[in-house]
Amino acid sequence: MSTPFAERLRDVARDRYHDRHPFNTRMHKGELTHQELRSWIRNRFHYQRHIPVKDALITAKLGTPELRRMWLRRIQDHDGQEEGEGGIERWLRLGEAAGLDRSLLLDETGVLPGVRLAVDGYVNFCRLRSPLEAVAASLTELSAPDIMRTRIDAFEKHYRWIDAEGLAYFRGRESQGRRDSKEALALVLEWARTEAEQELAVAALTFKCDVLWALLDAVERGERS
Numbered sequence: 500m501s502t503p504f505a506e507r508l509r510d511v512a513r514d515r516y517h518d519r520h521p522f523n524t525r526m527h528k529g530e531l532t533h534q535e536l537r538s539w540i541r542n543r544f545h546y547q548r549h550i551p552v553k554d555a556l557i558t559a560k561l562g563t564p565e566l567r568r569m570w571l572r573r574i575q576d577h578d579g580q581e582e583g584e585g586g587i588e589r590w591l592r593l594g595e596a597a598g599l600d601r602s603l604l605l606d607e608t609g610v611l612p613g614v615r616l617a618v619d620g621y622v623n624f625c626r627l628r629s630p631l632e633a634v635a636a637s638l639t640e641l642s643a644p645d646i647m648r649t650r651i652d653a654f655e656k657h658y659r660w661i662d663a664e665g666l667a668y669f670r671g672r673e674s675q676g677r678r679d680s681k682e683a684l685a686l687v688l689e690w691a692r693t694e695a696e697q698e699l700a701v702a703a704l705t706f707k708c709d710v711l712w713a714l715l716d717a718v719e720r721g722e723r724s
């Protein structure tokens with residue numbers, strides 16, 4: 500649905516998105532070193548593994564079986580229905596394809612401080628804010644399918660030392676991100692009726708763009724391990 504409010508949300512998700520961050524620009528142009536790409540994969544795993552945690556916090560705020568079923572599916576997308584499935588497992592395989600043992604990704608002690616703070620900020624935002632704000636924060640996913648495509652193309656072209664099977668996570672997220680953002684946008688448009696509510700939704704989405712940006716700032720600044 501296209502309303503001025505929906506357009507505003509789309510504008511924020513596009514204009515403040517982390518595809519414009521210098522680290523992503525360099526990634527897409529094929530300019531990252533092996534070490535930089537490995538650091539990104541390792542640190543981004545910290546974000547990945549907390550997505551189902553924040554989705555559990557959101558699910559607990561939803562008032563009907565329909566809404567909880569919808570949101571529970573997101574947790575299943577990441578955690579899988581059983582061992583060896585799901586997005587987190589696929590990200591671990593991406594790490595292995597890049598030469599990183601899964602035990603390294605699973606060990607949180609090496610996560611950069613700025614990445615830890617950005618992820619904590621997002622999880623706590625979803626813990627403490629209203630369902631409207633928590634769902635609106637997920638709307639960065641309006642832009643996620645495009646960045647997945649760009650990333651797959653860049654990896655296939657510039658980072659061929661990473662086995663193509665490792666890209667399964669990104670391939671899966673193209674359609675999942677499209678579906679998730681469509682559902683979340685419909686909820687936000689339904690819930691944000693007053694001007695004040697619409698401002699809260701825009702602020703939540705802006706905050707989330709900043710989370711993704713700050714995470715890359717930390718990775719760009721550098722290695723700790």
Ligand SMILES: O=C(O)c1cc(C(=O)O)c2c(n1)C(=O)C(=O)c1cc(C(=O)O)[nH]c1-2
Nearest residue numbers: 550636637638639640641642643646672711
């Ligand atoms: O790699 C990315 O650029 C990227 C961005 C985003 C996003 O825009 O929030 C997500 C993801 N990936 C992702 O993989 C993912 O599972 C995801 C869940 C969410 C969310 O806020 O609920 N965003 C994202």
